[in-house]
Amino acid sequence: MTTSDAFTPVRRALISVSDKAGVAEFATALAKCNVEIVSTGGTAKLLRDEGLTVLDVADLTGFPEMMDGRVKTLHPSVHGGLLALRDDEAHVSAMQAHDIQPIDLLAVNLYPFEKTVASGADYDTAIENIDIGGPAMIRAAAKNHAHVGVVTDPDDYDAVLEELRAHNGLSESLRKRLAANAYARTAAYDSAISSWFAKELEIDTPRRVTVAGELRQTLRYGENPHQKAAFYTTGDGRPGVATARQVQGKELSYNNINDTDAAFELVAEFEPDTPAVAIIKHANPCGVATGLSITEAYKLALRCDPVSAFGGIVALNQKLTSDAAQEIAKVFTEVVIAPDADEKALEVFAKKKNVRVLLTGGLPDVTVAYPVVRAVSGGFLWQSKDAGRVKEQGLKVVTKRMPSAQEMRDMLFAFKVAKQVKSNAIVYAKDGATVGIGAGQMSRLDSSRIAARKSEDAAEAAGLSEPLAKGSVVASDAFFPFADGLLAAAEAGATAIIQPGGSIRDDEVISAADQAGLAMVFTGMRHFRH
Secondary structure (H helix, E strand, O other): OOOHHHEEEOOEEEEEEOOOOOHHHHHHHHHHOOOEEEEOHHHHHHHHHOOOOEEEHHHHHOOOOEOOOOEOOOOHHHHHHHHOOOOOHHHHHHHHHOOOOOOOEEEEEOOOHHHHHHOOOOHHHHHHOOOOHHHHHHHHHHHOOOOOEEEOOHHHHHHHHHHHHHHOEEEHHHHHHHHHHHHHHHHHHHHHHHHHHHHHOOOOOOOOOOOOOEEEEEEOOOOOOOOOEEEEEOOOOOOOOOOOEEEEOOOOOHHHHHHHHHHHHHHOOOOOOOOEEEEEEOOEEEEEEEOOOHHHHHHHHHHHOOOOOOOEEEEEOOOEOHHHHHHHOOOOEEEEEEOOEOHHHHHHHHOOOOOEEEEOOOOOOOOOOOEEEEEEOOEEEEEEOOOOOOOHHHOEEOOOOOOOHHHHHHHHHHHHHHHOOOOOOEEEEEOOEEEEEEOOOOOHHHHHHHHHHHHHHHHHHOOOOOOOOOOOEEEEOOOOOOHHHHHHHHHHOOOEEEEOOOOOOHHHHHHHHHHOOOEEEEOOOOOOOO
């Protein structure tokens, strides 16, 4: 701005906030700028207790708050003061005729609907925490941003005060930015309410779907340096990368966040009392294992593909110990994420300044099917998260040979891993650890061959004389359309197979398994992941 004409004066402000952080300091600074303060209820009391002179909205409107506070600002004296065009003679005449005074600044934040729902409140309590007057005032002030400033976030208090102190008014550019923030806030608020209603009414596919998030971090770039990116949070409180406390390390990148989420969701598939570790690279696991300790689980996960683990993401489902930290620190690692860590473990990583260490405080509930959204040209795809889980009692043995108890345990383990591998997914596992993973291939046969080759490479790196896949089981995220993929697994040394079944050639595949002496079970559930 180059002239004072670009700044609108602020003589009266209406302040009504649920989140009272910083509001007393804000109002005090406004008063020092000779701004009259109008307020409501608890906000007015707080400001008076701070020694400020405050005009009640009820005195402004001539009507008391009523209906348990549902009606207090829904009045022409408020909305006329917000919506009137100061440079329109008809508007000015109407204000004079009805004794309406202009309101130049509105500071409102809304009833905490999102927090109320997240706390597990009942239906009636949630309804009472739907703000009506607040959004109405915000939208009115934002529409009239040519003359009115609207603040919906305490983080914007300083920007408003800076301009008032320097220019005795608010610039057009700031008013526009505040208006944009205001409409985004009311949109997110309505989105939360509509999503809650859909959940309460068990509406799987609402007529309209909105997606709302709050900026957590502006990222340097997206998947590639020429792409813009940012990280938004939904506020649902699901433990993971969005809620984690970053203990140390550089700022997370777009790819870091994406990979870390995949890693932590994978280890959450395992019971919390079973130590589990996943090492992720480019959103795919290169090694996953359980063990008697978190350290043993890490060593077994690393053994599967030590080459790919370089520069990867390590996720743990239990507290990070110093022993595990010392092992992880031996390999260049981008991110380590765990529910918690002991002090000695953090001391180990303190020597590795670039390693990002995230602590979540808990594990996500993988049985909750939260919405997953993916953009396509002209729209977006919506689906519920894959919360399907396979248990032993739901499996169907389809071969002549029954799997052994150990094979059954390993098959269930491998299928959990396959759920988090990009399709087409093939996972070899033995003794609770992956020994070969084939991910994202166009042919299931190619995935089988890649996984087998990975097991050979890992055996060579470990100085073993035979591939790790020998004596393993194999999991496929979807059915084998032909017997070739299954036979490739048998050639690699697999003795048992877990797959969804459902191919028109199931009989052919079962026959091939029988001829090879394999045990095979059908899950009846597939886990495509694109």
